[in-house]
Amino acid sequence: MKRKLRSGMSASLLALAACAALHAPQSMAARDAQTILKETCQGCHTPEADNALSRISHQRKTPEGWLMSIARMQTMHGLRISDEDRRTLVKYLADTQGLAPSETDGVRYALERRLNTVEHFDDQTSQMCGRCHSGARIALQRRPAQEWERLVNFHLGQWPSLEYQALARDRDWFDIARKDMVPLLAKRYPLDNPAWKSWQKTAPKSDTLVGAWSFSGHLSGKGELAGVMSVSASGDDQFKVTVKGQYADGSPFNGDGSAILYSGYEWRGNVTIDGVVMRQVFAVKGSELQGRMFDAEHDERGLDFIAAKQGSSRLLAVQPGYLKAGSETEVTLIGSGLQGTPNFGSGVEVAQVLEQSPERIKVKIKAAADAKPGAREVMIGNLKGVTLAVYSQIAEVKVVPEFSVARIGEGGGSTPKVQGRFDAEAWGKGIDGKPYRIGVFPAQWKVEAFDDRAKEDQDVKFAGTMQADSGVFTPGDAGPNPARKMSTNNAGNLKVIAAVDDAGKSLTGEGHMIVTVQRWNNPPIP
Known part of the structure; x- marks a missing residue:
């Protein structure tokens, strides 16, 4: 009609x-x-x-x-x-x-x-x-x-x-x-x-963004990171950017680039980090920047990012954000304008201050054996807004994201592969029986056939490879595969399984991943 x-x-x-x-x-x-x-x-x-x-x-x-x-x-x-x-x-x-x-x-x-x-x-x-x-x-x-x-x-x-x-x-x-x-x-x-x-009437001027920013982040498959991003003006609403930081394992996170501000708060940047061009998509919220950085060629390889301008007072993160009852560990508080000794609530004491600056405080903390399980607010003076999870045992492991799409690629073609990237989240139960998030834990990873059809089609064999220690899945090549039934491509329907060790006890969580064909139409807003 x-x-x-x-x-x-x-x-x-x-x-x-x-x-x-x-x-x-x-x-x-x-x-x-x-x-x-x-x-x-x-x-x-x-x-x-x-x-x-x-x-x-x-x-x-x-x-x-x-x-x-x-x-x-x-x-x-x-x-x-x-x-x-x-x-x-x-x-x-x-x-x-x-x-x-x-x-x-x-x-x-x-x-x-x-x-x-x-x-x-x-x-x-x-x-x-x-x-x-x-x-x-x-x-x-x-x-x-x-x-x-x-x-x-x-x-x-x-x-x-x-x-x-x-x-x-x-x-x-x-x-x-x-x-x-x-x-x-x-x-x-x-x-x-x-x-x-x-x-439009109240948006701050872009020159308020010039200066040094203390930042915290997390990259799936790699872990937490922190550092300082320096911003200098290079024109109207335009900036030069220098990043100096490192991951929790000590590997560097350094680079430089440029950025531009739209609509008074929409920050968009191109920064080359250790040879890899990364996009920055942040929202400016007063003295805070928050959003995501991701590989320009692989947007699935991205990290959560939050930053506070030095000179302001803001607590951004505690790394790592959990502690087992009856144990001690070193944690680092990231932020701006940090002063004094942090307070982690009853049952957790600061045993030693190892490092202290307005942007970074590293302390050794110890939890009593009977410390109340749950997420408790961390404070430094009047600053708060982040939590530390205390747990006695892990009740559940969740795969994040719970559902994911990976895509075959390359194989002689110009379209890159889209990886699956996962974290293993540990969850506990409070004394009220309600679940609470403990944090991201190291895990051993594998994939299995999601259902009988996937098992019959040998999807685990053909769809790609999971890195056992990182949770990063790399799909197979694009194009027909003569080794598969009817020479179909390397698509698959898979379970993603994470195994976390808790004091010798292995707990597993499951997610679901579809490995499918290339994404030919890839606009800025999907």
Whole structure:
């Protein structure tokens, strides 16, 4: 059945791998944004009152969202624009038509490339929209009802087969999209929001980010790390970055690069760490930076990152974050403005202060044999916000992420493999019987067939290899494999099993990993 589409197709979220542009500072642009809009965009987008342009002026997006829209104009409508002009335009649009910090809460995992996140949207949104792309992609943009309706029209015009796909052919997709989804999205994600207007008035100046930042992080398969990131200005909202740190095992975490600030708080950087280019996707929250760093070529190889500006007072982390009752260990507190002796609560005493500075305090602590199990708040003076878990025994081991997707690759092709990377989390039970997280423990790792079909197809043999001591799974090569039934590829359906030793007792946890084919369409917002 043919559908009559309403005029004005909406900007889609198709994008190029040019997302690297978001993570690198722009050089001196030959043209300012207003000139670019007039000379490059106004040929299709008509002028409106108050210096606005049709379609463009009626949306708000993240830097990645604006980049994806421009990329779609290039790939679908033949837009010709230089890299410099594209960077200038993304910066301008993200600054003037971006999202407030509160508008990205809960969906930053998409910007940070946490691609194994299991989303939780309502059934209608998941079935109508989330079956093709993440729900976060919708939640990271703002439109009035008319623009949401144009987006629906665009989808059907660009991908007419979507009405015949699963979760669409059994219902009147277009009618539901127009009558139910458009008003829902317009109410949930409106163009006009006081939060954005308020943020534009109160956003701090970027020069407040210049200085040294104490940071803490965790990389799956490697462990905890800490250090100092030094930031210096190199232009309007642009920075030079130097990182000096190390992992808990003593290996270095050093490098330098550059960064740019969008919308007053969206930090995007490119930093080469020990020869590996890593992206930085952080949110600035006052004197704190928080987000994720990940390998530019392998976004699954990423680390959680949190930093506090030196000169402020902030407790970021305790490494390691657990202690067994009746034992002693050395722990390091990471933060800024740290003074005095830390307090770990009743039953835990500080036996010795080994090292002390405003950014780092290393102490030897001892837990009494009858110390109350559970996560207790750690304090240094008035600073708090992190916990130390005391346990007598591990009750349960969990594999994190519980569900993961790895992807075959290489094998003569240009698409790299996507690893599976896992942590083993130990959990205990408090005296009230309620579970609490102890922390990430060393484990021995293996994979097994997830079900009988996987066993019959020998998925363990062909899908890839698990590193027994790190929890890093490397998939097999892409392409047909003559050794497999019907020469199929090296896909697989696997259990991920972690074994943790607790005083001679082995406890295991299980996760689920799908090893599947390459991801050909890999936009900045999945």
